[in-house]
Amino acid sequence: MMRRLFLSCVLLILTGSVFGQENPTNWPKIYAEELFHITEVMVTDVASPPVAARIYAYTNLAAYLAISKSTNPFKHPDILPATRFSGLSLPTPSLNSLEFTAIHAMFLVGEKIMPSGYVLKKAQENWIKRGLKEKYISKKSLEAHLQYAQTVAAKVLDLAKTDGYIQLTALTRYTPKEGEGNWYPTPPAYMAAVEPEWKTMKTFFLTDLEKFKPREMAPFDLTEGSPFQIQLQEVYQIGKSLNEEQKLIANFWDCNPFKVEFAGHMSIGVKKISPGGHWIGITGIAAEKAKLSFAETAYIHALVGMSLHDAFVSCWKAKYETNRIRPETVINQKVDNSWKPLLQTPPFPEYTSGHSVISSASAEILTAYFGDNFSFLDTSEVYFGLPERQFSSFYQAADEASISRLYGGIHFRDGIENGIAQGKKIGRHILDKITIAP
Numbered sequence: 001m002m003r004r005l006f007l008s009c010v011l012l013i014l015t016g017s018v019f020g021q022e023n024p025t026n027w028p029k030i031y032a033e034e035l036f037h038i039t040e041v042m043v044t045d046v047a048s049p050p051v052a053a054r055i056y057a058y059t060n061l062a063a064y065l066a067i068s069k070s071t072n073p074f075k076h077p078d079i080l081p082a083t084r085f086s087g088l089s090l091p092t093p094s095l096n097s098l099e100f101t102a103i104h105a106m107f108l109v110g111e112k113i114m115p116s117g118y119v120l121k122k123a124q125e126n127w128i129k130r131g132l133k134e135k136y137i138s139k140k141s142l143e144a145h146l147q148y149a150q151t152v153a154a155k156v157l158d159l160a161k162t163d164g165y166i167q168l169t170a171l172t173r174y175t176p177k178e179g180e181g182n183w184y185p186t187p188p189a190y191m192a193a194v195e196p197e198w199k200t201m202k203t204f205f206l207t208d209l210e211k212f213k214p215r216e217m218a219p220f221d222l223t224e225g226s227p228f229q230i231q232l233q234e235v236y237q238i239g240k241s242l243n244e245e246q247k248l249i250a251n252f253w254d255c256n257p258f259k260v261e262f263a264g265h266m267s268i269g270v271k272k273i274s275p276g277g278h279w280i281g282i283t284g285i286a287a288e289k290a291k292l293s294f295a296e297t298a299y300i301h302a303l304v305g306m307s308l309h310d311a312f313v314s315c316w317k318a319k320y321e322t323n324r325i326r327p328e329t330v331i332n333q334k335v336d337n338s339w340k341p342l343l344q345t346p347p348f349p350e351y352t353s354g355h356s357v358i359s360s361a362s363a364e365i366l367t368a369y370f371g372d373n374f375s376f377l378d379t380s381e382v383y384f385g386l387p388e389r390q391f392s393s394f395y396q397a398a399d400e401a402s403i404s405r406l407y408g409g410i411h412f413r414d415g416i417e418n419g420i421a422q423g424k425k426i427g428r429h430i431l432d433k434i435t436i437a438p
Contacts, residue, residue: 027099027294031301032284034103035059036383037123038110039277045115046257048194049354050201050312052274054165055113056305057204060280062109062156064302066102066149067295069093076296079303082433083204085159093148099294100136101149103127108153113160163202171197174320181220181330182323183349191258191347199317204306205430212314212429214422217322217351217414222334231412235327236335239409242342246407250342252386253278253355253404259344272384275355275401276308279362281380282397286370300369303434304362311361311426315354315419324351327409341409353411356402356419357426363398364427370394398423 038059042052064079069092080088095101107124111117128146131137137145174196176184185191199209206212218227242250255275273281283304287297328345346354367374372393379388391397402420405411 028287028292028297031297041114041116041119049274050195050198050316053276053308053312056276056280057309058156058160059106059110060302060305062105062152063102063298066105066152067098067298070098070295077434095145097136100131101145102298104149105152109156112157164200168197177323181325183325184329186326186328186345194348196320198313201313203310203313205433206310209314209317212426214318214352214418235409236331239341249400250404250408252381252389253401254343256344256346258347275358278380282378285376289376290370304365307361307365307430308358311358311423314426315352315357318352319349322351323349326350343408343410345410350411351415352419352422353405353415355405356416357423359398359401360420360423361427363394364424366394368431
């Protein structure tokens, strides 16, 4: 019953019957433009996929918290009662533009939780200038708005200090396990394992990670006709016969922030958005198409960001518990030492596919919010030199993101398919928690 009410509210959003469509300001576009400044810093910092999701979670949570104190009530289930932060409280401010405050709070959080967050000082200055120029705020009220943004940011940063991130550096350094079938660093850079202890991070919605453990993977077995050997041959053969569309799909969803190219003795990092960043981009595109209010835009970004974080924690737990070898390693060792995947293999174990998990979880959240068969033009990768792609639904986009890992030569089929199931279970759990929360 609660789920139906939630979806009914969503349909009203799309028809403009509930929320303040009389405001001509294109808040979703403005929100996405300002949030992208945070994405740019993450790309510069080469934030790992799990770390990037954490940053999106807390920065968007700050914006949501600020705008949640608006005198215009939300028409959807609140996020916080379903999380470990249910006791969070903030004063109700007497401000004329909580939208301005929300963006500024987002910047303040980003400044503190990213290594190069100081770069956002310029974005903060420009946002203040924009606020004054476009009359979101007045000079007289500016200081009060900035002070409230600091109050919100301080609350969120206090929460971030309790999630275990600070403690990660003190944990035992990861060493690849010996034996056939176990993951080992891959070419060309042979980077060390990324975030091997991420499973220790506190989640927002998932209270028991064991409940989201993926189905068993095919055991390592090179015997002709074994489930693993069949999958291995599939990756190998597909990698040798990709058509242009498959190559385009693989590159569109690559999202590997660790890609390295070599020129002589020089190694050059190629700037790419993270998988979570791609889905945050899709969230912004959908919000603008649906003409959401600022409050609804902040809400869905916060929900997707927090869901991404939880999905990565669950996926990374599976990765480092299975420690499964990557296709490139075993193919080079046992089948063809000259074979290379289309995409550069990311520096962490194979099972399950991170893209499959987080894409499926995101598709569940976005479909529940915007509806099924919500078509959109995905321009998330245009900034990074790739063409836009049209999708008829979030599920279609998630399925394409998942299969792209097979085309790219970096995942086995069961890592993809079981990752999809894992992500869907996570997304549905989060939706259930929100709709039944008091």
